Amino acid sequence: MDRHHPQAWREAVRTGMPTLFGIAAWGLVVGIAMVKSGLTVPQALAMTLLVFAGSAQLAALPLIATGAPISVIFLTAVVVNLRFVIFSALLAPHFAHLPWRQRLMLGYVSGDLAVALFLQKYPTTDPQDGKLSYLKGLIYPNWSAWQVGSIIGIFLGSAVPPEWGLGFAGTLAIVCVMIPLIVGVPALCGVLVAGAVAVAAFALPYKLGLLVAVVAGMAAAMLVESVMARLRRAP
Template identity: 75%
Template sequence: MSTQPAPADQATRPDDHDDVAWREGFKTGLPTLFGIAAWGLVVGIAMVKAGLSIPQALGMTLLVFAGSAQLASLPLIVASAPVWVIFATALVVNLRFVIFSALLAPHFAHLPWRQRFALGYVSGDMTVALFLQRFPDERPAPGKLSYLKGLMYPNWVAWQVGSIAGIFLGSAVPPQWGLGFAGTLAIICITVPLIVNKAALCGVLVAGTVAVLAAGLPYKLGLLAAVVIGMITAMVVEETLEKLKGRP
């Protein structure tokens, strides 16, 4: 019977499927799953109230998996906006995932592109943040990939369960509430988590003001303008505050 030890590089590969690490990731993300499911429920209701059929709504939640982008695109779809406007709005809303990808890339650059693509699809704001808290160092570590999966997979399931429930329960919401009711709840869900500092607060306030002032623009372009101007405002304020902190 051979007693040769496993090669050192194999023993320290960060993508070892470690059950303990997966359970640790699951336990870390568990407190967030109820909120994710509730957020998905709101988006599911909003899709149905926007006029999407059940198959269309199911396809959107399974393929897109981006609540804020889905909600941002719904008023544009209702208004029969050009496809490029819908895609541009969704792209701007989801630009933060470019940053998330850049942060995760050094940890998993060794994985095949198909696997990295799949992980990118199931990634979420909270899961990426929790992972980086646990593994701030980019060096290989046992169980790193399993920990990430323990965060991301339950998060994806919670979202889909909530969203699909919202799709099928959407018809039970009183018609007079309409998309406005679901949209109001959704906007609250979007904006509250974003207000993490003064820069974010300024961005949210400016975006809200622009959205109201530009509400009359065709194809709901006021929404796109509000998102872009709000993001620029937040970045300018953050940079200004950093410069002020650096002054003697």
């Protein structure tokens, strides 16, 4: 069941292809931000290859630049990336039979959009041929697009003038990537609450407003989902 399925691979590549430009553009912006924040080229390269999480990287960079305590930096990155715990829980039943080393590698390469597209294709955990090839066809091009964009941004970081406004371009890119993922009322409520809290808590030190916004958005989405589940079960 885990042998390579070229047809599933090609289908996944075609499905994920429209997202790759936005992923690369977002990686480019994060790469530039790493260099602009004071990281050396080797440090920035290590961060993009080891961390592979744009939101956590951008959340950590201003904290690093301002000399925030390592505990605050670590906690912020962990909270921003908590969604990957949910992604792992959703993917686990599909691939629990694989060796743990292979699952660990798949978890590292998996990203938001790839997981969402996979779960759209395979909403149930029923055994089906081609699942592993389909996931690989989503995650490997996604990872490659991010790394190419990020590495280009790292080497161009010192040469790009601030007036180009790439920060705003990166914001547009991530918005374009995020919108298709807002499926259902709980997700929409989570996004709205997180956005409102981020604006209200903007003045908090060490950029902690982002941390508070993420926690508030997750809590709101989980609360709405719980209420809707109880309403569905009600007679």
